[in-house]
Amino acid sequence: MAAFVVVDSTSGPTGPRALTSDEANRLAITRFRNYQTGGRAVTITVPSTAGGLVITGSVDYRAKLGYGVVHGAGRDTSSDGLVQWTATTVLVHPMANTPATAPASPPGSGWFSRPLQSSGSSLDSSLAIALSLGSDRPDNAELLPQNGAAWVGPDQVAGHQVDVMTGPHTHSVSGTAGDVRYWIGSDGAMYRVRAGVASEPQPVVIDFDTQKYVQVQPVPGAGPTR
Incomplete structure (x- = not known):
């Protein structure tokens, strides 16, 4: 098994170690919890050697549709604007004065559509990962430890006490390179x-409930999302 970095050496016992039965069950249901909820507010920090991007928005895990506003981090504003995405398509709407949050109703024009790239783009990999964090059924809790899932250590996220766990290499989260780490609450909620993304040395970080969830509305005329 690969070595894992300790999350916080001052917060209590640290791993990695094998998952307990309770931890395996929570890891198994965490993506299903997102699907049950319907949608989650997210902040996606996209890595890039040229300066990263931060996407603030929402993901509808039942419609398999994400939508938000993009701001550059440590770079110019050429990539700023709105973005909406599915598992196969990315729609971008450049804006000169990008708002802090995306308008609840997407603009009816000014969108540019392109296929979502399966490799070579940290942005597209990050969008795909965010969208894949919901599932209409739980994972198999018994298979997770067998496939390499592990407990890393305790942590806190936005006031929530969580356990940090790694998913196995075979965990069905697309667009990743290596292990995926989950910050999971006592009820299985994902925080x-x-x-890792193959195109960048730094990982993508997705934080949940960073703002109020807004129901995602499809871009007018963009067609079905499924």
């Missing part, structure tokens, strides 16, 4: 995910 943060960190995943």
Whole structure:
């Protein structure tokens, strides 16, 4: 098994170690919890050697549709604007004065559509990962430890006491390179995910409930999302 970095050496016992039965059950249901909820507010920090991007928005895990506003971090504003995405398509809407949050109803024009790239783009990999963090059924709790899932250590996210766990290499989260780490509450709720992307040395970080969830509305005329 690969070595894992300790999350916080001052917060209590640290791993990695094998999952307990309770931890395996929570890891198994965490993506299903997102699907049950319907949608989650997210902040996606996209890594890039040229300066990262931060996407603030919402993901509808039943419609398999994400939508938010993009701001550059440590770079110019050429990539700023709105973005909506599915598992196969990315729609971008450049804006000169990008708002802090995306308008509840997407603009009816000014969108540019392109296929979502399966490799070579940290942005597209990050969007795919965020969208894949919901599932209409739980994972198999018994298979998770067999496939390499582990407990890393305790942590806190936005006041929530959580356990940090790694998913196995075979965990069905697309667009990742190596292990995926989950910050999971006592009820199986997902509060943060960190995943490596093949095109960048730094991981993508997805934080949940960073703002109020807004129901995602499809871009007018963009067609079905499924």
